[in-house]
Amino acid sequence: MADEVLTSRDGAVLTITLNRPEVYNAFNRDMHAALHEALLEAGDPAIRCVVVTGAGKGFCAGQDLKEFGELSGSIGDALEQTYHPNIRLVRGLEKPVIAAVNGAAAGAGLSFACACDLRVASEAATFVPGFVGIGLVPDSGGTWFIHRLLGFARAFEWMSANTRLSAADALEWGLVSEVIPADGFAGSVAELAAEWAARPTLAIGRTKLLFEHAYAASLDAQLALEAELQQASVGTADFAEGVGAFLEKRAPTFTGT
Numbered sequence: 001m002a003d004e005v006l007t008s009r010d011g012a013v014l015t016i017t018l019n020r021p022e023v024y025n026a027f028n029r030d031m032h033a034a035l036h037e038a039l040l041e042a043g044d045p046a047i048r049c050v051v052v053t054g055a056g057k058g059f060c061a062g063q064d065l066k067e068f069g070e071l072s073g074s075i076g077d078a079l080e081q082t083y084h085p086n087i088r089l090v091r092g093l094e095k096p097v098i099a100a101v102n103g104a105a106a107g108a109g110l111s112f113a114c115a116c117d118l119r120v121a122s123e124a125a126t127f128v129p130g131f132v133g134i135g136l137v138p139d140s141g142g143t144w145f146i147h148r149l150l151g152f153a154r155a156f157e158w159m160s161a162n163t164r165l166s167a168a169d170a171l172e173w174g175l176v177s178e179v180i181p182a183d184g185f186a187g188s189v190a191e192l193a194a195e196w197a198a199r200p201t202l203a204i205g206r207t208k209l210l211f212e213h214a215y216a217a218s219l220d221a222q223l224a225l226e227a228e229l230q231q232a233s234v235g236t237a238d239f240a241e242g243v244g245a246f247l248e249k250r251a252p253t254f255t256g257t
Helices: 027-042 075-081 082-093 110-113 142-152 153-160 168-175 183-195 201-214 219-233 237-248
Strands: 004-012 011-018 049-054 056-058 097-101 104-106 119-122 126-128 176-178
Touching: 004 027, 004 183, 011 027, 011 183, 027 168, 049 056, 049 183, 056 110, 075 082, 082 110, 097 183, 104 110, 110 126, 110 142, 110 201, 119 126, 119 168, 119 183, 126 153, 126 168, 142 153, 183 201, 201 219, 201 237
Parallel strands: 011 049, 049 097, 056 104, 097 119, 104 126, 119 176
Antiparallel strands: 004 011
16 A cells, blocks of 8 residues: 555444645545555455545645646546546445545545545535636536535535635535534544444445435336345345344344345
């Protein structure tokens, strides 16, 4: 694993830390490659929750503009080689992925945070669209994710006006689910991730797939996929444990199997 991205395991939780703090964890090709490796590691069934956060004062400032100026060839090709594979990996992980936004999330860093399943923010976090401010359009799935999170009108206005959003505003808008004091942020995130890792992982992964599918599906297609995944779910150890715990009036102990 390259130094641009650090990983650490705590039980069933994998924490991925973007690690270019001197440039607020801006993306370059080396960091994309290291992030790809970390997300592949996250596919291990023993990992039941993934946290993505940033080193230092920023979550991710988006593209490293120094490297951007040195790119040759098609921007579309560059996006397909760098950002797109990692966005697809996040969405394909059949387990919860938490963006722990410790500082500024801007541009493609904002897009990446919004590709995750949950977002929690430090009080020190800010959210900046970035792209339009330098004459570009959002990429890395930003328009796809943000309009689903905020609704078309609010998402368009925010992304086009390029206004900075505080953590409190992000909570009010529903962009994040929780704002956590900056002091003790990492510890609070670890507790949250452990709670998610203790849940029935297969059911969560399949629920993620169902919501993903629902965006473009007909009702009949959605009903069919629900039935298919429900059939698979009734054979799991987690289902047996959940039913047993309910009948015995005790807390369940899920294993993600």
